[in-house]
Amino acid sequence: MQFAEFSHQGSQTTSLGPPTTSGSSVSIKATSALGRYNPLKIEKKWQKYWQGKKLFQTKDTVKGKENFMLLTEFPYPSGNLHIGHWYAFAVPDIFSRYLRMRGKNVLYPIGFDAFGLPAENAAIKNKINPKKWTEQNIAYMTKQLQSMGATFDWSRKVSTIDPEYYKWTQWFFIQLFKKGLAYRAKTLVNWCPKDKTVLANEQVINGCCDRCGTEVVQKELAQWMFKTTDYADKLIDDLEKLDWPEVTKTAQKNWVGRSRGVEVNFLIPNSKEMIKVFTTRADTLFGATYLVLAPEHSLVTKLTTDDNLDKVNKYIQEARKKTELERTHLDKDKTGVFTGAYVVNPVNKEKIPVWVADYVIGQYGTGAVMAVPAHDERDFEFAKKYNLPVKMVICPNYPAPKCPVLEKAFTDDAYLVDSGEFTGMTSEEGRNKILEKLRKEKLAESKINYKLHDWVISRQRYWGAPIPMIHCSKCARLPARPAGGPDGQGYQPVPEKELPVKLPDLEDFKPTTDGRSPLAKAKEWLKTKCPKCGKDAERETDTMDTFVDSSWYFLRYVDPKNKKSFADAKKMKQWLPVRTYVGGAEHNTMHLLYSRFFTKALFDLGLVDFNEPFLVRRNHGVILGPDSQKMSKSKGNVVDPDDLVKKYGADAVRMYLAFMGPYEQGGPWSPGSINGVFRFLNRVWSLFEKTKIADKDSELEGVLNRSIKKTGEDIENLHFNTGVSELMKLLNKMEESGGSKKDKIIFLKLLAPFAPHLAEEIWFTLLKQKKSIHLENWPKYDEKFLKQEKIDLIIQINGRVKGVLKIARGVSEEETKTMAMSSEKVKPHLLGKTLKRVIFIPDRLINLVV
């Protein structure tokens, strides 16, 4: 390869400061091949060039190259890119470019998650149609995204509002419906009174709407749901094979909330009925002194004695009025009422009273619990308040039990006491034996419970993919099939050849007050024929939760224009599952759980051949405002990336974001600190521009080889901050020594993923290259040179540092010891002492113990 000689001109009047917008008086004289570093000019130029050459359009296969999909969470088209988008997309782009240089066929896709409430609310506020509003935003944000200079493959862009996209969202719904995995049922659901729609459990944060913060209320409504609970076990167990952050895994485990225990039957005297309770502590059964029903429990009214009926009814009504927030978060002070009824404790046949209290959750387990005040904090509190007996049956010491008077519940496992034939057993043993005995009497069965609920996907809002179902009132009158069955309650799927069910254009798309979706206002659209009986029928008017759209978008990137299928099977095999997925931790229990469920369901339907969508997951942090607060317009602490790009250029912005701290951590934006990176880029520029270099031998081989290794490893581990600092160190060294031509070329290649435009400019303009630096291979390092570096070997006396030896690697212990002991700094410390021990760590230190 031939390189142009580096030119150098003596006097420079060029300012390397940020180009000011206020028409500075500095005279600029371009005096070299490069001229002044003007990021704006060169960045636009190279972005155009890359686009024109289709440099980042990814082929399905390239001979000899391994496919690698690097996925980031596609953005919601809110209208403007904020600095967080740059963090989410521009920083992983460093990894994308690095992977290319390492010979991978990289797909770094982009798209828009464009349906959803915020768009609709913004459209209402701005009195504009959501479609128009969203499309404008997509167009604008596309331009902004392109200014990053990222390696997105725009030819594979996906948008969830494209009918060709949501056709498949609907198609998937129908496949799930046919399998019984999508069903309609009347249950207690979360209702946001402000957004006037139902929300999934995952979208309720501390009892409030995830979108608008309004307190959520419980309503009993018929809704479409996905049977996520069918996959509860797999959603936990399969986490094991994934390389995901521990936080995400535990969040998902907690969310699914698997708990193994026993379901115990408490018989009602003189009745065929019984009350089932779930417990994980069957060992405490002898200590059950009362039983509690949730207010929603079906047996409450039946059991309540006449003289208690008024009181109980009043209590239930009060409980109903409470919001989820009040009941589960604020109202920890427990209340309840006695029903007048008794049940029989199966282990000792004792009659215990039945209470109703809203600290018991109707939706979990059986909606009833046995109360063991001595060994459960909640029961203890309740028993104290209502003067119910506390009976201690687990004791920390046995034999010779000296059970203390309880001031609070004793909840640990220990030894059973006062428990009949089970007395003296450990908790573990007691649980097993008691279950064994009760099982024989058909009074108990082992049972696993989950906190996970089925995913409510119906939304009573306009801006979403219509649920592709048809309701026929005639067919509904036919004998009902079991709930959740394929065509229960008179609903038929839209015939697949009629997909997509297009979202109708509506003048008035605002949410209604009666809880029905605004789609009901599209009178013509609503009318259709029943696919089963052919009579007049109506379309379903609910739309799907946007999280359905985003549960499968990564599949579409593989084959975005396919009209016959959501994606071609062969192409899926080439690209999926996703190798690395980078995104925000806020999706731990939403998007990531939904996508996993969706993938597992598609796997069971035989539509994909993998049951986990994302092999490696990495979370990134959040960029806060300079005041360490979450950025928001109202706080006035928003950092605008466009302004920064104008001032410093895209290279500086992306590189600073990479440098500012550990990527998984994020942190506050520090307005001044970007100067450091900007200065660094200017110094790189100067190094190439100003210094004249003979093609001399490198003096930097040790440092250089270490940098190749370290920078590469740092990028692979997403430790971008230390990667940048390594390049800064290398530049410092090169400025000292000048560096050979070869060194500089290597340096430029290491820099290329971080500052792609600047690297490209120098590569073409100064080094007169004809092909993009981004098509180059990542430099190789040579272990041999790593060993050549001189090292500082530390001399310690009794573990305290006393001196340093500057020596080559690989010096023997004997030699080092001799050198150390004869060192002027060390000698005085050894006077009159005997050497007891020598600890020698090769190439690191020698510690003389005296």
Added chain:
RNA sequence: GCCCGGGUGGUGGAAUGGCAUACACGAACGACUCAAAAUCGUUUGCCGCAAGGCUUGUGGGUUCAAGUCCCACCCCGGGCACCA
């Protein structure tokens, strides 16, 4: 309450059990300039004139050697939470 992270200079942060404070930011001083900006150079953990001593949230421990490992505690961030 339970489960994860984390606590290191004025600031962001670095450190396979082996020189704590790399790399930056900021600051001070100097050079260039009539001047300023930019740039370049020097200094910059704390105490001390110095020799030297002290220092990774606190207190113990293991080790020749601890920011790193163990025990107890304090504080901050996040997740779950009346889930029986």
